Amino acid sequence: MAVPDLPPPHPRSREFSDEAARHALAALPGPYLPWSSSAMRPAGLVAVCNDIVVNGRRRVVELGSGISTVLLARLLNQRPPLGGFRVAAVEHDAGWARWVREQLNREGTGSQVVIVHAPLVPHPLAAPGLSWYDAAALAEGLRTAMRGEPIDLLLVDGPPAHGAGHGLARYPALPDLRDRLGPGATVVLDDAERPGEQEVLRRWERETGLHFDRRAEAAGVAVARLAGEGPVTGPWHS
Numbered sequence: 001m002a003v004p005d006l007p008p009p010h011p012r013s014r015e016f017s018d019e020a021a022r023h024a025l026a027a028l029p030g031p032y033l034p035w036s037s038s039a040m041r042p043a044g045l046v047a048v049c050n051d052i053v054v055n056g057r058r059r060v061v062e063l064g065s066g067i068s069t070v071l072l073a074r075l076l077n078q079r080p081p082l083g084g085f086r087v088a089a090v091e092h093d094a095g096w097a098r099w100v101r102e103q104l105n106r107e108g109t110g111s112q113v114v115i116v117h118a119p120l121v122p123h124p125l126a127a128p129g130l131s132w133y134d135a136a137a138l139a140e141g142l143r144t145a146m147r148g149e150p151i152d153l154l155l156v157d158g159p160p161a162h163g164a165g166h167g168l169a170r171y172p173a174l175p176d177l178r179d180r181l182g183p184g185a186t187v188v189l190d191d192a193e194r195p196g197e198q199e200v201l202r203r204w205e206r207e208t209g210l211h212f213d214r215r216a217e218a219a220g221v222a223v224a225r226l227a228g229e230g231p232v233t234g235p236w237h238s
């Protein structure tokens with residue numbers, strides 16, 4: 001798909017505030033959602049929404065489900081063709097997976113979104129002492145959700161990585177899912193300002209040759225594009 005050229009961000013661009021982002025997200029109306037500090041910051045979520053809109057994303061995989069899953073489904077559901085999108089949201093917590101699924105069903109987007117319950121278990125790509133999503137549950141969930149089509153947007157916001165010693169908890173995402181990404185796909189890592197995620201980004205860049213745009217860190221996310229056309233679409237102002 002042809003993608004428009006956007007001007008590069010102004011070198012002295014200021015941070016896109018969460019307040020501005022809340023206004024932007026008001027375009028995704030629906031029942032009240034229980035925001036908490038577990039959810040992505042609004043500005044980071046806007047960076048992801050921008051990528052969906054500007055680059056026409058339709059095949060989305062999110063690691064770590066929640067409010068973001070519900071809002072991304074609302075956005076994708078607004079965009080033609082009706083129902084022409086698929087989301088796989090991978091979730092380790094069975095109770096939280098149930099809540100997100102019920103919310104999507106209440107809003108009428110449940111048939112397009114597969115909440116993949118994948119417990120955290122020892123994993124060959126995980127750092128010593130850490131675990132990652134169960135490989136069989138993940139593979140089956142992605143097969144059901146993506147139906148063999150490549151991922152065009154990967155959002156990494158799980159597993160939880162804030163606890164002591166868990167800084168590298170999200171490292172396996174890119175090496176594990178790299179071969180499922182389509183040309184020009186976007187990869188977003190949330191909480192990119194934390195030391196653990198900074199190390200994950202360094203490892204991913206060293207191992208894949210990808211460059212993660214840290215300008216987007218102002219919104220709590222780092223964004224990379226695989227080879228292919230189109231801009232990285234952070235929520236920057238000039």
Ligand SMILES: C[S@@+](CC[C@H](N)C(=O)[O-])C[C@H]1O[C@@H](n2cnc3c(N)ncnc32)[C@H](O)[C@@H]1O
Nearest residue numbers: 036038039040064065066067068093096157158
């Ligand atoms: C960083 S959170 C993911 C947040 C999600 N991407 C969002 O922006 O809403 C990582 C994990 O925390 C848990 N979680 C997220 N929101 C939660 C909430 N409001 N209450 C309890 N657990 C939550 C889920 O298990 C999730 O996989």
